[in-house]
Each structure stands twice: as structure tokens, then as C-alpha cells.
Amino acid sequence: xxxxxxxxxxxxxxxxxxxxxxxxxxxxxxxxxxxxxxxxxxxxxxxxxxxxxxxxxxxxxxxxxxxxxxxxxxxxxxxxxxxxxxxxxxxxxxxxxxxxxxxxxxxxxxxxxxxxxxxxxxxxxxxxxxxxxxxxxxxxxxxxxxxxxxxxxxxxxxxxx
Numbered sequence: 001x002x003x004x005x006x007x008x009x010x011x012x013x014x015x016x017x018x019x020x021x022x023x024x025x026x027x028x029x030x031x032x033x034x035x036x037x038x039x040x041x042x043x044x045x046x047x048x049x050x051x052x053x054x055x056x057x058x059x060x061x062x063x064x065x066x067x068x069x070x071x072x073x074x075x076x077x078x079x080x081x082x083x084x085x086x087x088x089x090x091x092x093x094x095x096x097x098x099x100x101x102x103x104x105x106x107x108x109x110x111x112x113x114x115x116x117x118x119x120x121x122x123x124x125x126x127x128x129x130x131x132x133x134x135x136x137x138x139x140x141x142x143x144x145x146x147x148x149x150x151x152x153x154x155x156x157x158x159x160x161x
Contacts, residue, residue: 006142010120014113021109025101027092029108035085042080047073114148121148 003011021029047069054060054068093101 002143004142007144010117010142010144014110014117017109017113018106019109021105021107021112022102023105024109025093025098025105026096026108027089027101027105029105030092031085031089034088035081038084039077039081043073043077046076050076117144117148118152121145121152 024032050072051065051069054065054072057068060068096104
């Protein structure tokens with residue numbers, strides 16, 4: 001089986017996610033997820049107080065109140081992300097020894113890339129050649145997407161039985 005140009009384009013993010021996962025480790029992946037959740041929660045919960053704090057500033061007026069509130073909210077979310085990510089990474093790094101942490105992170109990066117490839121394959125399986133990402137374009141030009149589509153199709157047939 002030879003690889004087409006599209007296959008090489010698809011292999012680049014797969015390899016990049018694997019290398020990132022190897023360097024970040026499981027603790028880095030989970031720390032980023034936990035930090036992102038904390039940043040979203042902090043942004044949601046602190047938007048009202050940030051707007052009232054920006055409105056109370058004497059040197060901010062008019063349409064700049066919303067901009068100042070957005071900047072304050074972004075800074076609060078950034079601080080929450082950094083703190084929660086750092087605590088999660090430190091805690092999980094303490095629990096997992098380094099070679100295991102890196103190898104599980106590598107597997108996590110490959111699973112993330114495989115999930116993205118399965119999403120591309122799902123467009124080829126479910127649209128049946130009608131959309132721009134279906135059989136007419138992606139599945140006919142990429143061996144990787146065809147392989148993932150066959151795996152996904154066989155899983156769907158097994159689940160239907």
C-alpha cells in the first residue's frame with residue numbers, strides 16, 4: 001500500500017500529537033483538560049463581577065467597559081487555568097513514574113489522533129458521497145481514511161447485530 005499526498009498530510013498531525021503526548025505525558029494531558037475546565041468555570045462565574053468592577057472604574061467609560069470586563073475575565077480564566085493545570089500535573093507526576101507517564105501520554109496522543117481520523121471516516125461512511133468530505137473527495141484519495149472507514153463500518157455492523 002502506497003501513501004498518497006493526503007495520507008502524508010493526515011499523518012503529520014498524528015505524528016505531532018504523538019510527540020506532544022510523549023513530552024506532556026498523561027499528567028500534562030489531564031492537567032490541560034482540568035485547567036481548561038477550571039478556566040471555563042472561572043470565566044462563566046466571574047463575568048458578572050468583572051463587569052461590575054470594570055463599570056466601577058472611574059477611568060473606564062462608554063463602550064470600553066465591556067472591553068475592560070472581557071480583559072479582566074480573560075485574566076481570571078488564565079490564572080485559574082495555570083493554577084489548576086500546575087496542581088494537576090504536579091499531583092499526577094507524583095503518582096506516576098516518568099517513563100510510564102510519558103508512554104501513557106504517547107498512547108493518549110495517538111488515541112486523540114485516531115479519534116480525529118475516525119471523525120473524518122465517519123463523514124465518508126455516513127454521507128455516502130454527497131458532501132465535500134465524503135467518498136467523492138477524502139475517501140477516494142486517502143488510504144488512511146478508507147481503512148478507518150472500514151473499521152468504523154465493521155464496528156457499526158457489529159453493533160447492529
